[in-house]
Amino acid sequence: MIDLWYTENHQEDTKFSIKVKSHLHSEKSAFQQIDFFESDTFGKFFTLDGLMMVTEKDEFIYHDMITHVPMAVNPEIKKVLIIGGGDGGTAREILRYKSIEKVDMVEIDERVVRLCQKYIPQTACKLDADPRLCLHFEDGLKFVQDAKDASYDLILVDSTDPIGPGEGLFTYDFYNNCKRVLSEVGILINQHESPYYDSYAHEMKRAHSKIKDTFPIAQVYQFHMPTYPSGHWLFGFASKKFHPLEDLKADAWNAFGLHTRYYNTDLHKGAFMLPTYVKESLENA
Amino acid sequence: MIDLWYTENHQEDTKFSIKVKSHLHSEKSAFQQIDFFESDTFGKFFTLDGLMMVTEKDEFIYHDMITHVPMAVNPEIKKVLIIGGGDGGTAREILRYKSIEKVDMVEIDERVVRLCQKYIPQTACKLDADPRLCLHFEDGLKFVQDAKDASYDLILVDSTDPIGPGEGLFTYDFYNNCKRVLSEVGILINQHESPYYDSYAHEMKRAHSKIKDTFPIAQVYQFHMPTYPSGHWLFGFASKKFHPLEDLKADAWNAFGLHTRYYNTDLHKGAFMLPTYVKESLENA
Numbered sequence: 001m002i003d004l005w006y007t008e009n010h011q012e013d014t015k016f017s018i019k020v021k022s023h024l025h026s027e028k029s030a031f032q033q034i035d036f037f038e039s040d041t042f043g044k045f046f047t048l049d050g051l052m053m054v055t056e057k058d059e060f061i062y063h064d065m066i067t068h069v070p071m072a073v074n075p076e077i078k079k080v081l082i083i084g085g086g087d088g089g090t091a092r093e094i095l096r097y098k099s100i101e102k103v104d105m106v107e108i109d110e111r112v113v114r115l116c117q118k119y120i121p122q123t124a125c126k127l128d129a130d131p132r133l134c135l136h137f138e139d140g141l142k143f144v145q146d147a148k149d150a151s152y153d154l155i156l157v158d159s160t161d162p163i164g165p166g167e168g169l170f171t172y173d174f175y176n177n178c179k180r181v182l183s184e185v186g187i188l189i190n191q192h193e194s195p196y197y198d199s200y201a202h203e204m205k206r207a208h209s210k211i212k213d214t215f216p217i218a219q220v221y222q223f224h225m226p227t228y229p230s231g232h233w234l235f236g237f238a239s240k241k242f243h244p245l246e247d248l249k250a251d252a253w254n255a256f257g258l259h260t261r262y263y264n265t266d267l268h269k270g271a272f273m274l275p276t277y278v279k280e281s282l283e284n285a
Numbered sequence: 286m287i288d289l290w291y292t293e294n295h296q297e298d299t300k301f302s303i304k305v306k307s308h309l310h311s312e313k314s315a316f317q318q319i320d321f322f323e324s325d326t327f328g329k330f331f332t333l334d335g336l337m338m339v340t341e342k343d344e345f346i347y348h349d350m351i352t353h354v355p356m357a358v359n360p361e362i363k364k365v366l367i368i369g370g371g372d373g374g375t376a377r378e379i380l381r382y383k384s385i386e387k388v389d390m391v392e393i394d395e396r397v398v399r400l401c402q403k404y405i406p407q408t409a410c411k412l413d414a415d416p417r418l419c420l421h422f423e424d425g426l427k428f429v430q431d432a433k434d435a436s437y438d439l440i441l442v443d444s445t446d447p448i449g450p451g452e453g454l455f456t457y458d459f460y461n462n463c464k465r466v467l468s469e470v471g472i473l474i475n476q477h478e479s480p481y482y483d484s485y486a487h488e489m490k491r492a493h494s495k496i497k498d499t500f501p502i503a504q505v506y507q508f509h510m511p512t513y514p515s516g517h518w519l520f521g522f523a524s525k526k527f528h529p530l531e532d533l534k535a536d537a538w539n540a541f542g543l544h545t546r547y548y549n550t551d552l553h554k555g556a557f558m559l560p561t562y563v564k565e566s567l568e569n570a
Contacts, residue, residue, distance in 0.1 A: 005300070011326045012304075015290070019298035041296050041482070058481075061560070196343075196511050197326070224509065224517040224560070226481050231516020232509040262560040270558025273551040275346070275509070276544075 006037055008052055010229035011197055016052075018042060024119055029111040031165045036119045042227065044120050046087070048112070048160055052227050054087045056122050063089040063123070064263040065223045065235060065271070070154050070187045071097060072253035072268055073242045077153040078102070081181070083140035083169060084191075085158030086112030088124035094156070095130050096258055103133045104152075108165050110137040141168035144177035151181045157190035162203050170207050175214040179240070188238040192220055195278040196230035204234060205285035211238050212285070219244050220282055221271040223262070234278075245272055291322055293337055295514035296482055301337075303327060309404055314396040316450045321404045327512065329405050331372070333397070333445055337512050339372045341407050348374040348408070349548040350508045350556070351520060355439050355472045356382060357538035357553055358527045362438040363387070366466070368425035368454060369476075370443030371397030373409035376418055379441070380411050381543055388418045389437075393450050395422040426453035429462035436466045442475035447488050455492050460499040464525070473523040477505055480563040481515035489519060490570035496523050497570075504529050505567055506556040508547070519563075530557055 007017040024036040024044070036046045043056030054062075067090060071077060078101045082090050086107040094100055105127075107113055113135065116124040126133060136143060140159075155178050160166035168174055169190075178188050192207055194200040204220075212218035215238035225233040237244045250265035274282070292302040309321040309329070321331045328341030339347075352375060356362060363386040367375050371392040379385055390412075392398055398420065401409040411418060421428060425444075440463050445451035453459055454475075463473050477492055479485040489505075497503035500523035510518040522529045535550035559567075 013325050014304070014327075015300075015302040017300040017302065040298050042299075196509070222509070224481070224507070224515070226515040226517060230509070230511040232511060259561075261562045264558075264561050264564075266558040267560055268558075270555030273549075273553075273555025275547040275552055276549045277546045279549075 006047070008047075008050065008229075011199070016227075016229070018045070025115060027111065029109050031109045034111060034115060036115060045227075046116070046120065049164055051161065053160070054089065054120065054123060055227050056120065058225065058227055059087070059089050059123055061223055061225055061262045062233075063093045064260050065221070066090055066156055066158060066189055067093040068253070068260060068263040069221065069235070069237065069244065069268055069271070070189055072249060072265060073244050073247050074153065074185055074187060075099070075249055075252040075256070076185075079152045079154070080104070081152045081155045082106065083143070083155065083157045083159060084166070085156065087116045087120060088113070088127045090156055090158045091133055092123060092126045095126050095133060097256060100132060104136060105133060106136045106138060106140045106143045108137070108139050139168070141171070141174050144174065144181055147177070147181040149180055150183045153183050153186055155182060155186070155188045157188070159191050161193070162207070170203070170210070172210050172214070175210055179214055182240065185241050186239065187242060188215065188236070190236045190238070192234035192236040194228065194230050194233050195281060196232050200229060201281060205281060207236065208282050209285040211236055215239060217241070217243055219272055220274065220278075222274060222278070223271060245269060291332070293332075293335065293514075296484070301512075301514070303330070310400060312396065314394050316394045319396060319400060321400060330512075331401070331405065334449055336446065338445070339374065339405065339408060340512050341405065343510065343512055344372070344374050344408055346508055346510055346547045347518075348378045349545050350506070351375055351441055351443060351474055352378040353538070353545060353548040354506065354520070354522065354529065354553055354556070355474055357534060357550060358529055358532050359438065359470055359472060360384070360534055360537040360541070361470070364437045364439070365389070366437045366440045367391065368428070368440065368442045368444060369451070370441065372401045372405060373398070373412045375441055375443045377408060377411045380415050380418060382541060385417060389421060390418060391421045391423060391425045391428045393422070393424050424453070426456070426459050429459065429466055432462070432466040434465055435468045438468050438471055440467060440471070440473045442473070444476050446478070447492070455488070455495070457495050457499070460495055464499055467525065470526050471524065472527060473500065473521070475521045475523070477519035477521040479513065479515050479518050480566055481517050485514060486566060490566060492521065493567050494570040496521055499523070501525060502528055504557060505559065505563075507559060507563070508556060530554060
């Protein structure tokens with residue numbers, strides 16, 4: 001049997017590798033290199049420009065944490081904007097709430113959506129399959145520039161790293177537009193990189209510095225994401241009004257009756273309790 | 286320059302690799318294969334039977350979490366038994382408390398201690414350098430069998446995985462003896478493996494099942510340990526009397542005035558808030 005390994009360099013001198021049973025697909029889209037693989041431990045997974053995006057084994061962690069945290073702080077959320085998230089996992093998870101009325105999902109690269117629909121229906125199952133969801137294949141930065149004021153209660157930035165197509169999603173221009181198109185109770189969740197390796201911590205600080213300049217409430221929360229560099233990953237929680245802990249509505253969230261494999265309302269509280277070195281790094285950002 | 290990589294198989298089909306600047310030392314002791322390396326990102330690190338034990342970059346995480354959690358629950362701890370921990374990091378950290386009167390450290394393999402003193406003084410600095418610390422080079426299982434009742438307020442099991450020399454430290458016999466040699470307010474902290482990969486989760490459940498049979502209070506807490514498989518690692522907290530959250534004495538701990546890079550008393554609370562899949566796995570153990 002062929003000995004084929006996918007490898008990601010987490011640092012120049014640090015690698016993470018997964019043995020591949022099959023290289024299912026490879027193409028260069030207008031925006032990036034896209035590859036799909038199959039493995040024993042992680043099931044199917046895909047990469048953009050060689051970087052791990054989603055595996056069937058642990059996508060539930062990322063998608064639980066990006067969606068349920070804001071929904072437990074404001075269970076009244078009705079209108080949602082997803083930027084990126086072409087695999088569909090974020091859309092799938094937010095659409096589990098019957099109270100959600102409308103989701104605009106803006107993915108720059110239609111090929112990611114179409115290939116995930118073909119190879120990873122576990123995450124893509126709701127794309128083109130729920131009338132509340134509207135797909136827009138365009139630049140997220142441009143989309144929020146053009147969107148009307150106060151159109152959304154929640155924005156979920158499910159982006160790649162701030163290199164390549166995701167770059168514009170880590171700018172003051174983008175965050176200011178997010179603030180403008182959010183309602184008075186609006187919440188912004190963004191992919192916030194990682195504190196452990198210096199190169200990622202640098203991007204974490206850059207993002208946090210801009211978000212806390214833009215929003216009156218700006219917190220960071222952590223989770224265990226084993227297939228991302230260091231396994232220590234962060235989301236940012238920014239809001240005009242709600243504090244992620246003081247305004248947590250655990251009873252209301254539990255009343256939704258959703259079973260989640262990673263998220264629970266105790267974990268919600270724990271996720272904002274950061275290690276001292278991470279807190280200090282963010283305070284100095 | 287030579288292209289030399291240390292690789293650990295986290296699963297049969299999953300590898301983590303670090304580029305090595307220098308293979309500082311290699312020997313087969315009476316108990317295990319011992320290797321020391323130097324790298325850019327992680328500084329110096331060492332492995333036992335090829336498995337990662339300690340790196341200079343992230344040892345503070347493990348050693349903060351094994352020592353400060355029990356000290357914040359019972360700041361009156363005076364007598365400590367460390368099983369394993371040959372690198373010295375656990376001893377270094379617990380000896381930062383001036384109130385600690387006596388530490389017995391039982392390491393089966395003297396070569397680990399001597400080589401860490403030579404190559405990783407960052408962790409080994411207090412070994413042979415603090416009169417409160419007594420080193421015993423013998424089997425931890427045998428040591429607790431022979432120890433008198435109620436000799437210690439705290440036992441820290443800083444062991445390898447339950448394969449090889451560490452195997453006896455995951456048995457009913459060992460846990461029962463720990464209970465016997467602990468005082469009425471005694472706490473046992475043990476290396477509790479990881480929930481993510483099946484092979485580690487299996488050991489996590491086996492250990493938890495035995496500990497909760499033995500102690501009236503048995504909880505598990507988590508932390509981010511990037512150089513261990515999956516980066517999601519656990520310690521067990523078992524006690525005859527104290528609950529790790531209900532009996533947390535945050536003010537008393539903060540009064541010690543220790544600066545810690547990972548631990549803080551908010552993180553203490555958060556560490557016990559486990560993901561749903563981990564809680565379910567432990568409940569069914």
